[in-house]
Amino acid sequence: xxxxxxxxxxxxxxxxxxxxxxxxxxAGVGPETAAIIVRDDVVxxxxxxxxxxxxxxxxxxxxxxxxxxxxxxxxxxxRRDARGFxxxxxxxxxxAPRLEVVQPGLLAFPVxxxxxxxxxEATLAERVVDTATTAGGCGCRLGIADGLFAATxxxxxxxxxxxxxxxxxxxxxxxxxxxxPELAGLLRRLGIRTLGELAALPGSDVLARFGPDxxxxxxxxxxxxxxxxxxxxxxxDLTAVAHLDPPVTSVDAAAFAVRPLAERxxxxxxxHGLVCTRLAITAETDSGAASVRLWRHGSYSAAAVADxxxxxxxxxxxxxxxxxxxxxxxxxxxxxxxxGEQLDLCGGDGGDRDAADRVARAVARVQGLLGxxxxxxxxxxxxxxxxxxxxxxxxxxxxxxxxxxxRPWPSGIPPPYPALVYADPLPAGLxxxxxxxxxxxxxxxxxEPLSWLTVGAEPPVGVAGWGGPWPADExxxxxxxxxxxxxxxxxxxxxxxxxxxxxxxxWRVEAEYD
Amino acid sequence: MAMPPLRPAxxxxxxxxxxxxxxxxxxxxxxxxxxxxxxxxxxxxxSLLLALLAxxxxxxAWCGVVCWPExxxxxxxALGVVLPRVVAVHEPGEQxxxxxxxxxxxxxxxxxRPPGRVDPSDVRRLTAHARxxxxxxxxxxxxxxxxxxxxxxxxxxxxxxxxxGHLTGREVTVRAEGRGPAARPxxxxxxxxxxx
Numbered sequence: 001x002x003x004x005x006x007x008x009x010x011x012x013x014x015x016x017x018x019x020x021x022x023x024x025x026x027a028g029v030g031p032e033t034a035a036i037i038v039r040d041d042v043v044x045x046x047x048x049x050x051x052x053x054x055x056x057x058x059x060x061x062x063x064x065x066x067x068x069x070x071x072x073x074x075x076x077x078x079r080r081d082a083r084g085f086x087x088x089x090x091x092x093x094x095x096a097p098r099l100e101v102v103q104p105g106l107l108a109f110p111v112x113x114x115x116x117x118x119x120x121e122a123t124l125a126e127r128v129v130d131t132a133t134t135a136g137g138c139g140c141r142l143g144i145a146d147g148l149f150a151a152t153x154x155x156x157x158x159x160x161x162x163x164x165x166x167x168x169x170x171x172x173x174x175x176x177x178x179x180x181p182e183l184a185g186l187l188r189r190l191g192i193r194t195l196g197e198l199a200a201l202p203g204s205d206v207l208a209r210f211g212p213d214x215x216x217x218x219x220x221x222x223x224x225x226x227x228x229x230x231x232x233x234x235x236x237d238l239t240a241v242a243h244l245d246p247p248v249t250s251v252d253a254a255a256f257a258v259r260p261l262a263e264r265x266x267x268x269x270x271x272h273g274l275v276c277t278r279l280a281i282t283a284e285t286d287s288g289a290a291s292v293r294l295w296r297h298g299s300y301s302a303a304a305v306a307d308x309x310x311x312x313x314x315x316x317x318x319x320x321x322x323x324x325x326x327x328x329x330x331x332x333x334x335x336x337x338x339x340g341e342q343l344d345l346c347g348g349d350g351g352d353r354d355a356a357d358r359v360a361r362a363v364a365r366v367q368g369l370l371g372x373x374x375x376x377x378x379x380x381x382x383x384x385x386x387x388x389x390x391x392x393x394x395x396x397x398x399x400x401x402x403x404x405x406x407r408p409w410p411s412g413i414p415p416p417y418p419a420l421v422y423a424d425p426l427p428a429g430l431x432x433x434x435x436x437x438x439x440x441x442x443x444x445x446x447x448e449p450l451s452w453l454t455v456g457a458e459p460p461v462g463v464a465g466w467g468g469p470w471p472a473d474e475x476x477x478x479x480x481x482x483x484x485x486x487x488x489x490x491x492x493x494x495x496x497x498x499x500x501x502x503x504x505x506x507w508r509v510e511a512e513y514d
Numbered sequence: 515m516a517m518p519p520l521r522p523a524x525x526x527x528x529x530x531x532x533x534x535x536x537x538x539x540x541x542x543x544x545x546x547x548x549x550x551x552x553x554x555x556x557x558x559x560x561s562l563l564l565a566l567l568a569x570x571x572x573x574x575a576w577c578g579v580v581c582w583p584e585x586x587x588x589x590x591x592a593l594g595v596v597l598p599r600v601v602a603v604h605e606p607g608e609q610x611x612x613x614x615x616x617x618x619x620x621x622x623x624x625x626x627r628p629p630g631r632v633d634p635s636d637v638r639r640l641t642a643h644a645r646x647x648x649x650x651x652x653x654x655x656x657x658x659x660x661x662x663x664x665x666x667x668x669x670x671x672x673x674x675x676x677x678x679g680h681l682t683g684r685e686v687t688v689r690a691e692g693r694g695p696a697a698r699p700x701x702x703x704x705x706x707x708x709x710x
Contacts, residue, residue, distance in 0.1 A: 208574070211596045355622075359576050359601065362620030366603055366613050376604065378587035378597045390587035392602060414680055416707035417589040419560035449676060465674030467681065489681050495557055495669030497681055511586065513671070513681060513707065514560035 011147020011225040013111040013163065015125070017092060017132050018141050018155035019085075021045055022105025025138040026084035027074045035072035036064055044076060078307075079314060081105065084136075086315020089293070091135035095127050100278060100294040104311070106155075107132075108148055108296070121160055145169060148296075149220045153177060166223035171196025178217045182380050183210060195221040212356075238272070240265040240330045247286055247324035251313045254283065254325050255306040262305035263372070265330050270364040278334035281309050283316075285323030291316040294333055301372070301394070305330065363395050418499050418511030425508035428500055429454035430463075430490075440486045440502050444471040453490055455498070455509055462493040469502065489513075530570040530623060530650055539688060539702050540662070541695035545570065545623070545652075548645040551664065552657040555627075558666035558686040560585070561593065561706040563625065563654055566664075568594035570623050570650075575599065578617030581610050582627035582654060593707070611636045618649045627654040634658070662692035683707060 019025060023045040029035045031048040036055060038044060043059045053068035065071055081104035092107060093099050096114045099107055111121060118124040125142045132140045143154025145161035150170055154161050161169040173195045175184040192198050198206075199221040206218040219225065242261045248254045258281075269276055277296065284290040293312045309328070313321075363375045376392035430438040432448040439447050446469060452460040469486035485503040487510075492498075497513035529544030537543040545551055545566065553563045567590065571577050576599050579585060583604035591597055601621070606613040610629060617624045618640070626640075641659035644651035653660060666686040673682030684707050691699035 208572075211598045213598050355574075355576055355620075358620040362578075362616050363601060365616045366606075369609050369612060369616075370603070370606060374603055374606065376602050378590065378600055378602070380588070380591060380597070390591070392583075392587065392604065395601065415592055416681060416683065417586055417592050419564060419586045419589040419707075420555070420584045421586045421588075422584055446677065464671075465679075466677055467674050467679050468677075489674060491671045491674050491681070495671065495686075497671045497674075497684070513684070514555055514558060 011150065011166070011223060013144065013146055014148050014151040015096070015109055015111045015128070015142060015144045016148070016151040016155040017107040017128060018143070018152070019088065019105045019132070019136050019138050020141070021047055022085065022138070023081045024074060025136065026081045026104070027077070029072065029074060033072055034068055034070060035074050037074045037076050039076045078104070079311060082311030083314045083318050086312070086319055088132050088136040089315070090319060091131050092128055095131050096124070098294065100296045102148070102296050106152070108151065111144055125160060146223055147225050150223055167199065170221060170223055171199065178220060180213060180217055183213055183217055186210070238265065238268050238332050238335075240268070242328045244326055244328065247326045249324050251310055251317065254313055254328065255310040258306050258309045258328050258330070259302040261328055261330055262302040265332070266302070269332065269335070270360065274335040276332040276335050278332070279305070280331040280333045281305070281312055282329040282331070283309065283313060283325050284327040284329070286326050287323035289321060289323060291321060367395070416513065419514045420512040422510060425501065425510045426456045428507040428509045430500070430507055431460070439505055440469055444469060444486060450490065453492055453498070464491045464493045466490045528648070530575055531573050532566055532569050535702060535704050536565070536688065539690040539700045545650045546661070547648040547650060549662065550641045550644055550651040550653060550657055550660045551662045552653045552655065552660035553664045554656060555654050558669040558684065558706055560654070561589065562664060562666055562686070562688060562704070563652060564590050564593045564595060565706060566652065567623065567625065571596040571599045575622035576601070576620065578602070578621040578624040580606060580614050580617065580624065580626045581629050582625065589707070611640060614640055615643050618643050618647050618651065621649060623650045623652060625652045625654060628657070660692065661694065662690065662696050665689050
């Protein structure tokens with residue numbers, strides 16, 4: 001492997017400030033109250049008191065409430081999280097320069113200059129923790145290590161990893177901390193349980209076996225940055241500026257105005273074959289004051305930028321900022337080459353990078369024809385039916401599953417999975433020997449053995465075998481999305497097999513095992 | 515591979531790799547770059563197509579999917595398709611020929627599910643475009659310009675009884691036929707989709 005400058009160097013010395021259970025702190029709930037925030041029916045955050053009762057993040061709401069029936073449920077509100085966190089950002093910014101908000105509750109900044117100024121990393125850490133604790137009204141932890149990923153883990157333990165000690169520090173962590181549940185599951189099945197074991201594998205093998213995502217994971221496990229940072233500053237013409245005339249007075253209007261700006265920025269990045277990993281958003285007002293924040297995120301789709309501007313301005317207004325917004329400015333602060341993470345793993349020949357660049361350009365062309373959401377990529381997620389276990393996510397959006405995929409789903413249908421999944425299930429009919437229509441009775445059993453299956457308008461076909469019915473009572477707590485259904489696998493004498501669902505007395509073909 | 519299927523002189527410059535048991539059926543032991551291959555769905559055709567996608571993507575190929583929102587991504591992942599190298603345009607509407615051409619420019623393999631009846635001029639243009647770009651156009655359906663056609667017959671599912679068990683695996687016979695060196699059809703039994 002050729003050592004291209006900048007690709008093999010360890011991540012930059014980074015400090016991360018972590019406010020545990022921030023969404024609950026932002027909601028005004030202290031750690032002594034057993035409370036949870038639920039998102040998509042899964043515990044998104046919980047307090048120390050809830051953890052003491054056996055509640056865990058990622059648990060299903062039902063299980064959490066079973067563990068401790070007295071749990072206080074707090075509404076999920078990302079805007080509240082961001083608004084409250086702005087206090088902390090403002091206070092820490094006075095102690096450490098170039099703060100980045102990774103997400104509400106998580107801050108990062110480069111250590112070198114600040115540590116020199118404060119007389120060492122330990123003193124800096126102490127001051128930042130004091131400042132953040134006072135401003136946030138909650139306990140917080142600080143970690144320092146090489147690179148954002150390692151620093152985030154260091155913050156969990158509240159430790160300062162000595163320079164060059166990052167690979168050793170990372171080695172003991174389980175692969176689950178990579179935040180890539182699918183990959184972690186795969187690695188565990190292959191007997192690779194820790195970051196150290198992953199880091200020890202040859203890079204080219206990792207890329208060949210696990211693809212670009214595996215390549216990124218391998219970089220992280222070795223204590224390198226997620227992607228090689230493109231050398232130098234981004235070209236200046238990437239900055240997107242909008243002068244608002246008339247000036248905008250509401251947060252919503254500003255969030256609306258920033259969308260076309262974000263799209264313009266996106267087009268310029270595509271034209272340069274770049275991806276922005278850190279974005280500075282500036283809002284200037286007629287009073288001369290300005291709100292500036294650095295945001296780190298995996299995607300800067302128009303919606304993602306609008307959300308961040310909204311959080312930023314709401315925090316600014318809460319903090320006493322006043323005036324009309326006259327100028328919005330988006331400055332990519334750190335960019336990487338699209339698909340560049342493969343570069344050092346394929347021996348620097350650039351072949352794969354060219355392919356990824358070519359695909360990115362073709363995607364941009366198709367988006368030009370059909371709009372930004374026309375091109376999608378498959379992202380695994382959790383769910384009980386085939387359609388919700390894999391989501392097609394727009395190319396530009398963050399490729400994160402809506403539900404974590406490696407959790408057991410008791411009534412999920414076991415593999416093999418159907419190769420054809422219908423968004424609009426086809427009507428179906430099931431009949432017995434004497435031609436009686438077959439349904440599911442109150443105890444969840446078939447009213448009679450199956451003989452014939454009719455799919456859509458096709459003629460009936462003889463049934464060869466069936467499995468189930470498996471009952472599914474989905475989202476029973478949510479009247480709008482509640483579904484009670486029974487699922488059935490049916491194979492026919494012509495060698496085909498289907499996944500059928502019965503709801504409200506009607507059978508439909510949800511998928512075919514083609 | 516059991517035997518070298520052809521004289522080396524007739525081999526195309528490059529093929530995308532396929533599973534060993536399929537390689538035995540294909541004249542060049544893989545999917546020749548620059549060719550159109552028809553794989554009609556039904557009776558296991560979709561799984562066969564995903565198995566082809568899996569081997570190619572594992573070897574580093576980028577794959578495009580056009581006009582096929584029903585394609586089961588979960589089945590794709592289970593059959594070994596490297597999801598991060600897949601891009602899909604599910605609903606290109608009237609623009610599907612232009613979208614297919616754009617993806618053929620960049621991807622190594624493009625899966626097209628032709629929407630309804632296809633104009634012969636589109637068939638000619640896209641087949642030629644695939645040849646020019648050294649990409650494989652994998653058509654989920656019939657394609658008059660295809661040099662190779664892979665179909666499935668005699669699909670047998672295992673695992674289901676009368677109201678007991680669940681699907682565990684399936685075997686099909688894959689039949690490969692086409693023009694030139696593929697004129698003599700070959701058949702082989704292949705396992706597509708297991709519970710593992």
